[in-house]
Amino acid sequence: MNTKELLQRARDGLKIAIVYAGDKNHPDAVIERQMNSRDWKSYRLVAEDIAGALEGEGFSDVIVLPEDRHLGDAISRSNIDLVWLNSGGVQGLNPMAHAPALLEMLGVPYIGHNPLAVSLLDNKHVFKSMCMAASLPTARSVVIAPFVEDCNFIESGNFESVFHGFPGPFVIKPVSGRASKNVYFAESKIEVTHAVEDVWNETGHLCLIEEYLPGNEFAISIMGSRVRQDGEFVTHGGPFAFSAVQRRFEPHEKIFTSMDVKPITYDRIRLLDLSRERELISKIENLARQVFARFTLNSLVRLDMRESRDGELQLLEANPKPDLKRPSEHTASITCAGLAQRGMSYADLIVSILADRMADLSKTRNKDSTILKKLLATS
Template sequence: MLRSEFKVAFCYNMHPTTDELKNAEVFAEFDSKDTINAVTNSIKELGFQIFLVEFDDDFVENLKSINPNLVFNIVEGFQGEDRESQAPAIYEFLGIPYTGSTPMGHMFGLDKIMAKRVMEHNGVQTAPFQVFDTPIDGSLDFSVGFPAIVKPAHEGSSIGIHNDSVVNTLGELRKQVNHIINTYKQEALVEKYIIGREFNQAIIGNENPIQFPIVEIDYSYLPDDIGKFSSYEVKTTLDDPGSTICPADITEEQEKRISAATLAAYRACKVRDYCRIDLRMDEEGEIYILELNTIPGIAPGIEENNSMPKAVRVYGWTYTQMIGAIIEAALERYDFDLDNNGSYNDKIK
């Protein structure tokens, strides 16, 4: 099969326009039109046939009618703790190959509690934590210590994380835990707040993955009354393209230790094809994995400040090469071989 005959369905959620927004957090994980256009143009540039499929009521029927050879998936899903797993589960049911993690792999991206337990079981260090599944009413047994940060257990894109999410007293803890449980209808994850530097690293591949240059998030530009962490406000209204520094100013030994930790987390949670892993390094140099982003932001513009495209550019690749590498990682898993004539030997359909 020639590459020009190879059908790629690009599946996504598009962020609605400002006029349609009723609750910005609900759509925080969706992608902009610029990102949709950039991925579309890259897949075209790579020589594939491309079909755009938005995740809506007609999603399954549209996929069936296209009968693609591969799905390029960035669907975030909608509603529920397993929303990022919804589209991959459909691809599995329909027998369609796709990029990215399995439904279980995506579960680790949104279920912070399970991801932490799996990582710790596999020797990957995460911040000490405690889980609250009911509102705090009266006295409580709190073992994590202060300062602590309170998060929803099943959200991404810093949803539910605000300037008052870092707490220093039992009264503040009680207020934030109850707010998370009552507002987001899910457990509150309380972690020891790691004072230090914040980094992330993008990975593409499977058996021998590429680990891209490490990015540091620099919060020094923020006003004194704003917490130096990735809150929803910092990611949106207070975002600054200069805050992501790549390559990070770290020693060779620190780079090796960070890369070892991110790869261990990638392996432990059975992530496929690509991911961005967030972490902190405390004042003693200890590394703590914060979370895995199995559908990381891939907005193309420098002003949009997504770490993965920035790291890829520093590595020396174009945006299209990044998209191509993700596709190739999936094709290798599914045993598609590109022969010398530029054709794919389709072994599974």
């Protein structure tokens, strides 16, 4: 069955839920409130954009649900066939892994990374360790546990074994986060301690100290191989990389200002030119494809990278839940920035993500699953 046929059956028969992050402060959202190792945002507006795009494509049974203690019951009551995870989690450690873990246990198919993959991607120190093990370039770094008794960690053997007398500058950030929140630039070791304490106070979790890279910063998005371009579905020979952009910095900016403080407008990013910058784009795409393969990914991810002093690309981090908010006249989306360049619209991207997942599900061994019976039933 081709992709168009799968999608048509999905339009006619599937009930889809787009899930955003519930608020732990809402009554009855959780059993007991606790810290969140990741800066929280609901992403409800983005979930509504995704739902709107699907409805515009003819999917008539789409609802939006919060991730909270009632999610499993809500999915069951609504007879949901497929969940689209658009949540960064509610609270606790590794919050992005909670919803996919729940869905795995319930046996509900979903769009998004599996619990292990999302944990590897969202925990920057683990992602960087995995990159090093896979011989992928990434800036050197150390992890500091919160409120260690010896606050002179910058003189420790662990710190020295990584940085070998490097005087700075450094970047200090939470190991898990979003939108460049709680990220600090430290010119020297003297400034590092205060920045680390600020991260601890904000997150109560691990802090990453990373060598500052002074070169240009880039981002690229990458997903599965099935994509709708110029109105037709195309299956590429490997994962589809797109929207290679350069982040633009103000003269005083050392790190990209959080979108919560300064929205991402079109003058803050520059789409790389497919003709004039083909060599650079190829390097960025190749690095993205290596990550996609080494981490055995099967869903959309955005990768951030920056040039070192000698101009070599170094991986900074992976974003397992890139912003899928529909771009507006004044606000840009890094992931959507290069869609027109590839003959795609926002709706094309949303449908492509869904279609790629549908194709994967159609090949599963569990032929008795409800969603497969609907997708593969004889017309």
